[in-house]
Amino acid sequence: MFTGIIEEVGEVVGLERRGDSAVLTVHADTISSDLVHGASIAVNGVCLTVVGWDGPAGEVRIDFDVMGETLARSVIGSLDVGDRVNLERAVRADARLDGHVVQGHVDGTGVVLSRTPGDAWEAVRFGLPAELARFVAEKGSIAVDGVSLTVSEVGPDFFGVGLIPETLRATTLGGRLPGDPVNLEVDVLAKYVARLMETVQS
Structure with missing residues (x-):
C-alpha cells in the first residue's frame, strides 16, 4: 500500500x-x-x-x-x-498516512487536457475514461501518476485538480503538457462501495 x-x-x-x-x-x-x-x-x-x-x-x-x-x-x-x-x-505500518490509500493498481489512463496557471498554484484538467467517471467525486481523492490529489471539479469526461508549488516541484506533474498520458487510480473506497451497491441491487 x-x-x-x-x-x-x-x-x-x-x-x-x-x-x-x-x-x-x-x-x-x-x-x-x-x-x-x-x-x-x-x-x-x-x-x-x-x-x-x-x-x-x-x-x-x-x-x-x-x-x-x-x-x-x-x-x-x-x-x-x-x-x-x-x-x-510502500508505506510503513507505523507511518502517517499523509495522502490517501493508494494500492498501486492502475485503473486506466487519461491525458492532460489543459493547464491554467494561478498566482501560487496551477489548475490542471485531465481526460477521464467513461468507465471510471462514476468513481470520481468533487473533493474526493484520485492518484495521477501515483500522486495523491484532491478533485476540484468533475465533468462527464474530465476532472480537474489544483497543483500547489510543492507538487509542481517535487513530482513529474510539473512538466506534464497537454496531450501527455498519465496513469489513473481512483479511490479504492469508491470502487468497493460501487461493487457493494451492484451486489445489493442484483
Whole structure:
C-alpha cells in the first residue's frame, strides 16, 4: 500500500522487452537506501517489485519486472530512456498516512487536457475514461501518476485538480503538457462501495 506522497523523482535508464513482459530499470537515490529483494515500489503509480539493483550510493539502478497486463493498462510501456518517473516506497505500518490509500493498481489512463496557471498554484484538467467517471467525486481523492490529489471539479469526461508549488516541484506533474498520458487510480473506497451497491441491487 502507498499514500500518493512522492518521495523522489527517478530517471528511466532502460526498458527491455521480453516477449509480453519487460524489465524496467530506474536510477534512484533516496528510495535506494533500504532496498530489499521483492520490495514494492510505486513507479508513476504502478506497484512494481524490485528484482535487483546495482551501483554505488547515489547512482543506484533498480530493476523491476513488468507484466504484460501492466504494460497494457498503464503508461509504463511507453516510457523512454531519460523519462522522469515518480517513486514511492510502500508505506510503513507505523507511518502517517499523509495522502490517501493508494494500492498501486492502475485503473486506466487519461491525458492532460489543459493547464491554467494561478498566482501560487496551477489548475490542471485531465481526460477521464467513461468507465471510471462514476468513481470520481468533487473533493474526493484520485492518484495521477501515483500522486495523491484532491478533485476540484468533475465533468462527464474530465476532472480537474489544483497543483500547489510543492507538487509542481517535487513530482513529474510539473512538466506534464497537454496531450501527455498519465496513469489513473481512483479511490479504492469508491470502487468497493460501487461493487457493494451492484451486489445489493442484483
